[in-house]
Amino acid sequence: MTEGALIGLVTLGVTLFFLLGVPVFLVLGFWVVGVSIIIDFTLANIGVTLFQGLSFFGLLALPLFILTGDLINAAGIAKRLSDFAYSVLGWLRGGMGMATLGACGLFAAISGSNAGTTATIGSIMQPEMKKNGYDERFSAATAASGGTVGIIIPPSIIFIVYGFMMNLSISDLFIAGMIPGAMMVLSMMIACHLVARRHGWGKLTSFSAKKSAGFAGRAYLGFATIGVVLYGIYSGKFSPTEAAAITVGFTLIAGLLITQEISIVRLPFIMLRSGQIAGMLAPLIAISVVMQQLLSVLGVGAMLNNLLTGLGGYYMVLLACMLIILMAGMILESLPVTIILAPILAPIAQSVGVDPIHFAVIFLVGAAIGFVTPPFGLNLYVASSVTGIPYIKLVRFVLPYFFALILCWIAISLWAPLSMFLVNL
Template identity: 80%
Template sequence: MADSIWISLITAGVTAFFLLGVPIFLVIGLWVVGVSLVIDFTLANVGVTLFQGLSFFGLLALPLFILTGDLINAAGIAKRLSDFSYSTLSWIRGGMGMSTLGACGLFAAISGSNAGTTATIGSIMQPEMVKNGYDERFAAATAASGGTVGIIIPPSIIFIVYGFMMNLSISDLFIAGMLPGAMMVIAMMVACYLVARKNGWGQVQPFKMGVSATLARKAYLGFATIGVVIYGIYSGKFSPTEAAAITVGFTMIAGLLITREISLKKLPTIMLRSGQIAGMLAPLIAISVVMQQLLSVLGAGQALSELLSGIDNYYLTLGTCMLIILLAGMILESLPVTIILAPILAPIAQQAGVDPIHFSVIFLVGAAIGFVTPPFGLNLYVASSITGISYVRLVKYVIPYFIALMACWLAICLIPSLSLFLVNL
């Protein structure tokens, strides 16, 4: 009983630190150390688990995909994709915001990373949206929200982790994520349109087919990069981690020799920026794994299993699982959420009659929504770091996108064919 009181006090204390602006890595770290001392868990475990939490082969793709994003940005490829996307939507109120979301969807098909998508597209489009008459906070929130599809639209690192853990076909999982990922982009576009129309944000320009066709031709390197990634992974020629390395080489050569917007002198600066983003994300992932381990020691997994085992209604089981995933996504990164909850929730959902592939999409879309859900909201931290706007100032402006994503998540949950149609086809 005394331990539970101390743990509650520690949790309240670190929550207060978070509200005062202490970095989330330190907040989680203080909780981990405090709880370890309370339950007499050796502190040496913290160091060991921090190392082991990052020694997963699939995570090698993370810094490579982030570097891919920075190379695509520096080579002008991402700008060409964004220009093409805007040319197709410039005639609509909120068109630039919607094109930012569309560019996030295109880039997600290259990067496989939510943070990489947010960082790359946000650094390009957020300043352009501000020039176009949008509120700077809404523009940053748009990039953060668009980044959520980074782990849903294939290729996706987290789908690989989920498939490996649950013994499911990676190809089937990738295919199952296509329609839901597209739906998420469209739902957020609708939310952007409504907010922009209400506030009078953005300038409207007439649609010109010739301009759009010209910009599509200029964006061929971006489409080629997407093609390389998709062909390589789906044909089995290389793994997602190898795909990340190949796209780094492809985009580097494209920037040096084709667009010639990258010079050898610029490469160290580009790699340093990528290292800074990866250096911000890696500690968060590592400390989240330690937190997940402590939650397991405290019996959180067993408690969830016992709670759900008594529910025998299909929709009630799904609803409870969704609530648990959402709450976990609010305080943990998607990787530890998947590691701790997927082995618990997936068998229970399957026993209730939920298709395993369908549930994987439900699970990971919920985890993706966690990227823009305080207090963790990893994409909001990334958007804050690239724009200089404080995390707290972004939260209000992400609410319309959160509502759109929740509506989309509910539809994916209630209509299994949205996830299974292409798989069955």
């Protein structure tokens, strides 16, 4: 049997494992070991590369931003941000749904996690939306959709991973994600308003500048946290990793001494939860480095490059890349999609003139849409687990947000200044 046939069998086998629910790290690990044996690639390389793959200072920001999200939730800061968003938008039809999306954007600007954003804001706002007259399925779908901006609005965990893998400035990636992230929130707010107006969902409240100012005052810790992160990174005062450490310290002090909703007794459990999430992500990043080596040896990148560049110029190659990202996002979480496809597609896009930073935003916005795209749709699973509503019942109600995000993605892809304006500035 030829090498190609054996590699095909290994790939088919690990795909079956994935469909049966085997953890992604083990799926990728089995493929790496199997292919290494087939092509007679030294297995000692796996151990060395796994260690070296994580020996990168920038990756320290990963567990720190995860911990930040958990501390913000435990300190009650997320609830205060949600209350402020509703006080501003409650007078509009669909105002509470729009406030949920706005709160997701604010929470994302601190946590950098899609699942954390969906779980935190969903657990707070979905019951409130239901009491306010919204369909409970639409309420859960709103939280799931809002969570997509968790990896786009900086700081972003996946931007850190992408920057590490592609050797790009993480600060530049953060800056590039600001306008696209805000556009995603705005497009989903418009979709929410149109759907709520059609069905008559939501009870309107009168707008009061004084009341909103009061809620803004209560949410000052959230705004201060966002300000610390943004000012520090974009002014060059400290790196994203240092920003993550400072943010952890700030939110910890706020929760212990100011809001007093975090106790010393609870702190080990909060840190344990964050450690569990980081412990799932770090091995995936390490194995991805080995996988990139093998894909390079097998010539997969060159093969795809020849295939895609043969389609034509800039727009055809960009469209093909976007379709591949969207289809991959339908069956994989953003981290495996980034690990597998970014090293292959990014050089192809760059070869036809797409700026690497701009393509990073295109890539990750597409991967984020996968969070609400069946059959995988991680955010739908998170929203389902938080609300108790079956996954399949959420799919129909997420469609308006899906189409809004697709239109937003197309605009971001076709008009580079949406990503590059602040970077160039």
